[in-house]
Amino acid sequence: MKKYLVQFKPFLIFIGTFFATYILLTLIYKSYLNHFESDDVDEITRIVGYNVDLLLHAFNSDVFIQKSVSNPWLEVWYNNDYVIRIVEGCNAVSVIILFISFVIAFSRKFKTTFLFILSGTLFIYILNIVRIALLAILLFRYPEKVHLFHGVLFPLMIYGVVFALWVFWVNKFSKYAK
Template sequence: MKKYLVQYKPFLLFISIFFATYIFLTLVYKSYLNLFEPSEVDGITNLVGDHVKYIMQLFGADIRIQKNVSESFLEVWYNKVYFVRIVEGCNAVSIVILFISFVISFSGKWKSTVFFILFGVLFIYILNAIRIALLTVLLFRFPENQQFLHGVLFPLIIYGVVFILWIIWVNKFSKYAK
């Protein structure tokens, strides 16, 4: 047994650090969400909604984003039509937690780890806001493709970018980069 622990120590260390970080950050996030009433929209989701509105207004879109009166989501009104909503799951925090957990489990130097995490979180956040804005426009124009756009294309893009960030991290900045 000891032979296998020594042989697979890097893998076991990675898995242990990854899951410990993931569980810790998830519990912190769930504690944050518990600060809000069930009918309230959390602050991060509100911020994402504000930035989606800002991005769309940059391109002259007729956009209005408002809190639903009875439930915890934001209504997105595009060209005076309500058809999209932003829920807590749209704020990309779960993706950020996954990203941070991976980077920490393959940590490098302290400064580069912190810098890469900050850069990655900001990049994912901006990409997510752009994703929601594009999704709004595309769903307005092509509502028949809702399942493909929301369920396949845009998750593929955001998870693909996170995967590329991970590859960059491991190959350029982690303690395993050579």
């Protein structure tokens, strides 16, 4: 048994670090969410909605984003049509937690890890804002394609980018890079 523990030590350290980080960050995030009423929108999701609004207005779009009267989400109105809603799961926090957990599990130097997490998180956040804005435009024009855009292409895009960031991290900066 000891032979296998020694043989698989790097893998076990990775798994342990990944899950410990993931569970810790998820518990912190869930604790944050518990401070909001069940019919309210959390502040991170509000900021995401605000940034989507700014992005769409920068391209002179006729957009209006408001809190739903009776539900815990933001309504996105594009050209006077209700096209999408932004719920807590749309704020990319769970994707960012997954990203951070993986990077920490393969970390080497604190400064490099910290800077990569910071820049990667910012990149994922911006990509998510662009994703939501594009989704609003595309679903206004092609409402029948909701499954294709929301269920296939955009998750593929965001998770594909996260995967590419992970590959870049492991090959360039992690403790296994060379």
